[in-house]
Amino acid sequence: MTAPRDPKSGVHPLARPLSGLSSLRAGLITLIVLAVLVVAGFALETVIHDGGLSKYPEVYGPYELLPLAAAAVAILLGWGLVWLVSRSGDFYARAAGDVKEGEDD
Amino acid sequence: MTDALSILNGVSPAWFLILAGLLAWASPRSELRKALMLLGPIGALAAWFATGETGVYGVLDLGPVVLETFRLDNLSRVWALVFILISFINAVYALHERNRMTDGAALIYAGSAVGAVFAGDMLTLFFFWELTALASAPLIFSVGTPEAQRAGLRYLAIQVLSGVMLLGGAAMLASQTGSWAFDAIGTGSAAGIVLLLAFGLKAGFPLLHMWIPDAYPKATGVGSVVLSAFTTKLAIYALARGFAGEEALIVIGLVMAIFPVFYVVTSNDLRQTLAYALINQLGFMVVAVGVGGYLAINGAAANAFVGVIYMALMFMVLGAVLLRTGTVKATELGGLYKSMPITTLFAIIGALSVMGAPLFSGFVAKTLILSATHYEHHDWAYTLLVYASAGVMEISALKVVWFAFFGKDRGLRVKEAPQTMHLGMALAAFLCVFLGVNYPALYGILPYDMDYKPYKLASVYGQSQLLLGTMLVFGLALYFKLFPLKEDRTILDADWLYRRFGDASARWGAAMGQLLFDAIGKVLGAFISFVRLRLFNLFSPAGALSKEFPSGMMALWTAIMLAGVVLVAYFSPV
Numbered sequence: 001m002t003a004p005r006d007p008k009s010g011v012h013p014l015a016r017p018l019s020g021l022s023s024l025r026a027g028l029i030t031l032i033v034l035a036v037l038v039v040a041g042f043a044l045e046t047v048i049h050d051g052g053l054s055k056y057p058e059v060y061g062p063y064e065l066l067p068l069a070a071a072a073v074a075i076l077l078g079w080g081l082v083w084l085v086s087r088s089g090d091f092y093a094r095a096a097g098d099v100k101e102g103e104d105d
Numbered sequence: 106m107t108d109a110l111s112i113l114n115g116v117s118p119a120w121f122l123i124l125a126g127l128l129a130w131a132s133p134r135s136e137l138r139k140a141l142m143l144l145g146p147i148g149a150l151a152a153w154f155a156t157g158e159t160g161v162y163g164v165l166d167l168g169p170v171v172l173e174t175f176r177l178d179n180l181s182r183v184w185a186l187v188f189i190l191i192s193f194i195n196a197v198y199a200l201h202e203r204n205r206m207t208d209g210a211a212l213i214y215a216g217s218a219v220g221a222v223f224a225g226d227m228l229t230l231f232f233f234w235e236l237t238a239l240a241s242a243p244l245i246f247s248v249g250t251p252e253a254q255r256a257g258l259r260y261l262a263i264q265v266l267s268g269v270m271l272l273g274g275a276a277m278l279a280s281q282t283g284s285w286a287f288d289a290i291g292t293g294s295a296a297g298i299v300l301l302l303a304f305g306l307k308a309g310f311p312l313l314h315m316w317i318p319d320a321y322p323k324a325t326g327v328g329s330v331v332l333s334a335f336t337t338k339l340a341i342y343a344l345a346r347g348f349a350g351e352e353a354l355i356v357i358g359l360v361m362a363i364f365p366v367f368y369v370v371t372s373n374d375l376r377q378t379l380a381y382a383l384i385n386q387l388g389f390m391v392v393a394v395g396v397g398g399y400l401a402i403n404g405a406a407a408n409a410f411v412g413v414i415y416m417a418l419m420f421m422v423l424g425a426v427l428l429r430t431g432t433v434k435a436t437e438l439g440g441l442y443k444s445m446p447i448t449t450l451f452a453i454i455g456a457l458s459v460m461g462a463p464l465f466s467g468f469v470a471k472t473l474i475l476s477a478t479h480y481e482h483h484d485w486a487y488t489l490l491v492y493a494s495a496g497v498m499e500i501s502a503l504k505v506v507w508f509a510f511f512g513k514d515r516g517l518r519v520k521e522a523p524q525t526m527h528l529g530m531a532l533a534a535f536l537c538v539f540l541g542v543n544y545p546a547l548y549g550i551l552p553y554d555m556d557y558k559p560y561k562l563a564s565v566y567g568q569s570q571l572l573l574g575t576m577l578v579f580g581l582a583l584y585f586k587l588f589p590l591k592e593d594r595t596i597l598d599a600d601w602l603y604r605r606f607g608d609a610s611a612r613w614g615a616a617m618g619q620l621l622f623d624a625i626g627k628v629l630g631a632f633i634s635f636v637r638l639r640l641f642n643l644f645s646p647a648g649a650l651s652k653e654f655p656s657g658m659m660a661l662w663t664a665i666m667l668a669g670v671v672l673v674a675y676f677s678p679v
Contacts, residue, residue, distance in 0.1 A: 010443075010444050010518025010519070011443045011444065011518070012443060012444050012445070012446050012521060014446040014447065015442055015443045015444070015446040015449075018442065018446070019443065021442070021511065022440055022443075022511060022512075022514050027580070027583075027584060028584070030580065031577070031580045031581065031584060034573055034576050034577040034580060035577055037573050038570070038573050038574050038577050041566075041569070041570045041573065042570070045566070045570075065574070066488075066491075066492065067491050067492050067494070067495030067496070067571055067574065067575070068495065068571075068574035068575065068577070068578060070492040070495055070496050071495045071496050071499070071500060071574070071575045071578040071579070072578045072582075074366040074367065074370055074496040074497075074500065075370055075500070075578065075579070075582045075587065075588060075589070076587065076589075077367060077370075078367055078370035078371045078588075078589035078590075079589045081367045081368075081370075081371050081589075081596065082371050082589050082594060082596070085596055085597040086371070086594040086595065086596050086597070087594065087595045087597060088593075088594065088595065089373065089592070089593030089594055089595055090595075091595040091597075092252075092595065092604060092605075093252060095604075095605060095608075096251065096252070096255060098251055098252060
């Protein structure tokens with residue numbers, strides 16, 4: 001079962017004001033805003049870490065930098081995982097005989 | 106009102122759900138089933154409120170064994186409450202569905218989970234533990250596809266195995282201690298190890314976790330909501346009851362919290378993505394149980410409570426997407442916010458809760474566990490949990506929302522989800538926000554009293570930075586097309602061991618056995634033919650023994666036999 005595909009119709013009235021959200025420009029603006037907020041956050045913490053913004057003494061500093069890198073590494077390592085252990089989408093279905101050889105999904 | 110409720114004092118809420126489920130199974134009318142699905146949880150909730158005093162109720166004296174079917178204490182009441190709440194929310198969500206099998210199964214499943222939580226002894230726990238397995242399997246089987254049938258069988262096999270291990274471990278423990286009581290167990294004995302494995306199988310310990318991403322995506326839309334709520338959280342309860350403070354659990358929990366990140370990133374099935382995110386959250390809870398102490402156990406309980414609700418909300422959202430589009434594959438979805446904006450809103454609320462955004466329920470629960478690991482001086486665990494939080498929780502939530510509702514517009518123009526689904530989602534979303542803002546309501550029902558303020562400037566600030574940073578990385582990966590999700594691929598996990606390797610090994614073993622059997626048959630056949638032929642040659646009318654012997658030869662044989670008799674007689678003792 002697949003839904004009808006007609007990009008020009010069927011937009012919900014509540015979604016019409018937000019129709020620009022899917023544009024590339026909107027995405028770029030969002031990214032810039034996020035980047036500014038992240039940089040500002042780190043800068044603020046670095047400047048006034050003695051004023052109560054620092055977290056735990058043992059993990060002083062903008063410790064969120066490391067998870068930020070971890071998220072990036074996780075996403076990029078995903079490529080390695082795909083290369084290493086990915087199979088076709090119907091891998092198990094074929095093995096079980098639900099899909100015959102040479103037959104498309 | 107209190108007087109009216111007092112007649113329910115001491116009655117286990119589990120029976121209301123199980124009875125309603127049995128009646129629902131028996132009822133051919135869907136209206137009646139839906140009424141039962143709503144009334145069952147309401148009755149259970151009334152019983153939960155009615156039994157105010159902690160204690161042991163519903164005692165069955167069977168002679169050598171005394172069963173405690175309703176042990177109400179500060180630990181069990183938290184889990185029971187959220188199980189009852191989610192069964193009601195699911196009943197509302199599933200009002201549109203006409204499926205006799207799943208209607209009854211969902212209620213009995215919820216009731217058995219509540220019953221297991223209230224079990225005061227191992228035998229009662231085993232009974233309800235197995236009932237959760239039997240009652241939940243129809244939620245997968247009822248999809249009806251061969252793939253779902255096989256997944257259901259795999260799921261059932263693993264769940265029943267967990268129950269068998271539980272019974273075996275309990276029997277070993279009883280033989281050592283003379284008691285069937287379900288209290289602190291520890292890993293100091295073989296029985297403890299077996300029980301830990303039994304609980305770990307349901308909790309999704311590493312390498313025992315594969316049934317979660319295997320089964321959950323194959324259930325019905327409503328089924329996956331229910332599945333996400335009960336089994337694994339029940340296992341966390343069992344761990345908290347039996348193994349609090351076992352430091353090995355910290356390591357196990359950390360592995361659970363971290364390894365799903367790669368699967369979250371690469372899985373194309375969004376319900377499978379959520380299943381891996383669920384393992385990550387279970388990892389947080391397992392770490393908390395391992396840390397022990399009042400703050401950590403409160404953290405595990407709080408995470409279980411809010412986790413049941415926000416994961417159910419996310420599965421509800423994907424259930425609505427599945428109902429309307431027929432798929433939950435990331436590569437086939439995108440741009441759904443244009444036709445399902447209300448569902449999108451609920452997805453965003455659920456995602457913010459999963460991510461632990463301030464003012465949402467995930468924040469006030471997750472911060473308890475982080476603080477507990479820090480206060481108990483497990484700083485390395487704390488650091489890894491922060492990584493896991495950024496890597497798994499946030500990416501999974503962002504991924505589901507992005508790929509289903511935003512992302513590349515696939516031109517899917519569908520109807521919004523049914524209003525009853527919206528109502529169910531709204532109830533869950535309300536709780537996500539309510540518990541996040543009004544956190545004393547959550548902390549007030551936790552097992553131990555505590556004075557904890559989650560909204561400190563440092564923690565809010567730190568968590569906000571974490572969220573923004575992960576969002577930025579996620580956005581950059583999408584913008585530069587670095588996200589490793591281009592086409593529909595199956596990412597192999599440990600289930601490959603039994604779905605392909607184990608299956609192939611079994612087939613190979615069977616084929617080799619057949620060959621060996623054939624070879625043995627051939628050798629035996631040849632031997633029997635040979636012997637038969639020799640005997641035939643000996644005794645047949647034309648055989649050697651049927652020949653006429655010359656009298657000289659007969660005389661010789663007679664002399665030989667006589668000599669033999671004489672020799673035997675000579676050497677025999679008198």
